[in-house]
Amino acid sequence: MTSTLVIYGSNYGYTRTYAEWIAEDTHGRAVAADQVGAAEVDAADVVVIGASDYAGKLTAADRIRDLAANLREKKVAYFTVSFSGDVSQPSEKLDGVLAKNLGEAYHDGAPTGHFRGGMDYSQLSRAHKTAMMGVRTFLKSKPNKSETDLQMIECYGGSADYRDRASIAPLVSAIKAL
Structure with missing residues (x-):
């Protein structure tokens, strides 16, 4: 059985929720980026990386970049969570945010998803x-x-809360196909 590790950066819980849903649906495990070690990444068959997007800056991007060498030979997928998700921005532009923030930890062409979160003032x-x-x-x-x-x-x-569990289905299918 393939082991899936979902690493996430979340400030207010929206990204953590998506990470937990993706982990459940892939029979994996979700771990906060500041709690994950290189050995856990090395032990996983598939690594999914999720981050909150605040005006083009991704949470925990520095920690993910630190793991770039461990991710080099891994099957990976990515997701972002923001107030608007991909509703008002094309996925290609949001993929560019991933590439810019994650550097060598980003694998061009890997499955991605961009989801709506929310805001609680x-x-x-x-x-x-x-x-x-x-x-x-x-x-x-x-x-x-x-x-x-x-x-x-x-x-x-x-x-406002726009989290939608059904929206992860295409990404989960792509992860299972890796």
Whole structure:
């Protein structure tokens, strides 16, 4: 039986949820990036890497880059979680975010998924709340707002949760086919 290790970086729990779902559906194990060791990566047949995307910066990207040598010969897959997922950004652009952030730890052509998370202002760090003030101002002045732009404006100061377990099905199928 193939062993699958799902490594994730998550600040507010949305990416952790997707990592746990993917681990369950692939009969694998989900481990936070700051808790995983090189020996665990070496022991896995398939490694899935997930990270939260904050304006093009991925959580735990530095830790994943540290594991690049251990990932070199592995079957890998990747996923990101953000407020909009791939609803308002093409997957190819989001794959580019993975490549830019992960460097040698990214395998071009590997299966990827880009999922919607959410936002709960009561949980945001001061830095993220401050950043969101600027994002909200920008989005309100934007002439042609996307669906996710409107949703982000609407949830400002409150919360929204767009996690969807069904959305992982194509990635899980691709992982099982590795």
